[in-house]
Amino acid sequence: MGNADNYGYPSMMNNNNNNGENTGIHRVEIPPPQPFFKSLKNTVKETLFPDDPLKQFKNQKPLRKFILGVQYFFPIFEWGSRYNFGFFKADLIAGITIASLAIPQGISYAKLGNLPPILGLYSSFIPPLVYALMGSSRDLAVGTVAVGSLLMASMLGAEVNPAENPTLYLHLAFTATFFTGLFEVALGFFRLGFIVDFLSHATIVGFMGGAATVVILQQLKGILGLEHFTHATDVVSVLRSVFSQTHAWRWESAVLGFCFLFYLMLAKFLSQKRPKLFWVSAMAPLTSVILGTILVYITHAEKHGVAVIGELKKGINPLSIMDLSFGSKYMTTAIKTGIVTGVIALAEGIAVGRSFAMFKNYHIDGNKEMIAFGMMNIVGSCTSCYLTTGPFSRSAVNFNAGCKTAVSNIVMALAVMVTLLLLTPLFHFTPLVVLSSIIIAAMLGLIDYNAAIHLWHVDKFDFLVCMSAYIGVVFGNIEIGLVMAVGLSLLRVLLSVARPRTLVLGNIPNSMIYRNVEQYPNTNNVPGVLILDIGAPIFFTNSSYLRERISRWIDDEEDKLKSSGETTLQYVILDMGAVGNIDTSGISMFEEVKKNLDRRDLKLVLANPGAEVMKKLNKSKFIETLGQEWMFLTVGEAVEACNFMLHSCKPISSEDGSQKWSNNV
Known part of the structure; x- marks a missing residue:
């Protein structure tokens, strides 16, 4: 089996096992720390200068820089x-x-x-x-x-x-x-x-x-x-x-x-x-x-x-x-x-x-x-x-x-x-x-x-924004119409941030691909594993909602498994691919979710966390609490590791008669 880590399965976070064979599972790396001012500079540059307008001036002689400057502000030259x-x-x-x-x-x-x-x-x-x-x-x-x-x-x-x-x-x-x-x-x-x-x-x-x-x-x-x-x-x-x-x-x-x-x-x-x-x-x-x-x-x-x-x-x-x-x-x-x-x-x-x-x-x-x-x-x-x-x-x-x-x-x-x-x-x-x-x-x-009809067919909320602008201008005044439309547009953005989508993922048959079970009804559930996709950055505006929504997904999944008599839930995998950033409220949310899962004898697993998220989770010591071995590059690798644990551990009976799994091989 190779060297087992503290959780009873081979150290699959490494690219190669002891025999030099590639396991196909890779370690999630923490990006190297960046000085604060350098990070701030990069953020400002990407926000305000994504096209790098000064690129053409680099490595140019002073006279050439002057000519390029004149041409930049006066394209006619x-x-x-x-x-x-x-x-x-x-x-x-x-x-x-x-x-x-x-x-x-x-x-x-x-x-x-x-x-x-x-x-x-x-x-x-x-x-x-x-x-x-x-x-x-x-x-x-x-x-x-x-x-x-x-x-x-x-x-x-x-x-x-x-x-x-x-x-x-x-x-x-x-x-x-x-x-x-x-x-x-x-x-x-x-x-x-x-x-x-x-x-x-x-x-x-x-x-x-x-x-x-x-x-x-x-x-x-x-x-x-x-x-x-x-x-x-x-x-x-x-x-x-x-x-x-x-x-x-x-x-x-x-x-x-x-x-x-x-x-x-x-x-x-x-x-x-x-x-x-x-x-x-x-x-x-x-x-x-x-x-x-x-x-x-x-x-x-x-x-x-x-x-x-x-x-x-x-x-x-x-x-x-x-x-x-x-x-x-x-x-x-x-x-x-x-x-x-x-x-x-x-x-x-x-x-x-x-x-x-x-x-x-x-x-x-x-x-x-x-x-x-x-x-x-x-x-x-x-x-x-x-x-x-x-x-x-x-x-x-x-x-x-x-x-x-x-x-x-x-x-x-x-x-x-x-x-x-x-x-x-x-x-x-x-x-x-x-x-x-x-x-x-x-x-x-x-x-x-014709554009309004197209909006109605494609996106009802956009149609509502369009009509609010029209009605506001026609029956109020131009300022009212503009404020109503912009206000509704911003409300939509805020709602998408405050109430991000969370989806249950299933496995596309004969593949390592995991997709929304509602969009792809032929997907297969992974026994003992709940896979959730979080569809937005995690900030103070949505951290409480996500904590409650994840808890409800878990309750629903456990009730479904209990009624069907299938294997009890053991792992919750969170797909972090769409989580581009996180703040301290989001980190606190993860800590609370982990404590909640620990009380239920469930294990939290993270898949595909981005660089910015990894940096903040590392600085907050959450990675030490979770264990870096429970973080994976893809959902497929996370499922593979969870399946290995499920098939390597012995079932034990809990007080309520349901089966749990020991962490000893």
Whole structure:
């Protein structure tokens, strides 16, 4: 049999027995101790620098490090040397195409944010230039977004009425944009981009759908030609405002609005059916603006209840750095608005950038993108711009137009500059109802009911998160919807930590594989052995639950064995493969479980404990209490050792008539 250890079976923890034959069972090693500061350094590095951004700077000369540093923060200097005329032709076409979409969208979204329409054009000039220098995405087209505009209007409008005090409201918008940029730069610089990951896919689907619904309802003001309208964003207030003014509805405006909406939706449908005709949908908003302006100018419809934009100032962005209201009593509101809109803008911009990067098989750095977004918003806030990011609709047009690099953003910015310098007077007679139609057409695409149906079929809890975000936004406000969805998502994470799964494992016939007995009903039970899988790290949040759950599994197993008259339970094996970490509460839980098993004459066995778990169990002296020989690399090896003990030990009768096993061979 070989040398027996204290428990009566050969020392199977060693790779080889006395005859040099391999037993197939290996010792679980305790990792060598690491200095505290080195361990802390490794943890911080893995959390904040998993991609090791400094790797490229190692073993480089100072001049080369400087060049690499410039290229890291300004990627245009990295790919600019490879730029050629073929790329420029593609970027020129893409840039002009997205400019045709950016101009009407910019004006529309500025109105949605209760801001002067010219700010929409300003925000499509300076920020794209900044992003072209610092952004790492080839396909992202920068500009204002409807949800961000609505969010800013909702949060700032709750404190300052834009109609009664437009100057203060404008200054707060610039200030909120500045803090958005500061927040985004801080996240990117300190590599805290994982914070944005707390906005799950389900949250974004519900939030975007709810915000789009609210935006569409608010555009009824423009469609119906109403002059007075509620500043609230919930559906009840909006509908009350609409139907309380039926006497003020303008049929001329409604007919014009629905005609242009039909045209925009038809162009979108055609582009979806035939992707090569993407330019039809991209040009439709600008075409609508041109046709609407000509129609109003010829018919003098502005005199018959059709509201128009009015005068737009010529000239490029004036400086607004002196308009930042750092000393205002509404400073807290501006900071809160900046942070909330910053999170939403980052979630949309980075998700859009990564999606298109995946199609073209290249990588973008999320933290560098945050710095680029932050800088373009900081610079924008000082040059009469408000919140900008990478909207999906504009980026999709850029992608379909065949852009090659971020130069398409530069082309778009130059086209907007020409518009600002020469063409703004032409927008005087542009009807607001056309802008409302453009917004509605864009927002309908954000209500992704197919994604919600998919969530229902795949994960009911994700569907609940999605609908809570939607209902919160539509019937409450944007902040309520966001808090509800994020709160439910975090609750799910906390529940998964506080109530981790524990499963009974059985043996797949003719193998050394052990799997969940509910998932694989044909598995075989191991006589006298209960195998449990713990599915999460063990912390103070779940240690008490796991102790009680393990005890209940043991009670259930003993009752089942007693009723069937099978061999009594002797060993409890805990599969620790999914236990990545453990705290002192978890260690105390193991000590209590072992004491409980000792009182029942049962033996605790651990399988597949990780390095971090082994380090802490060793420092707490638990391994000495348990015995390292009762720790195995795999469940199969643990079962093999337990089976050896069961077949090598003699049965003895206990007082209750059941059989126990002696530890003597």
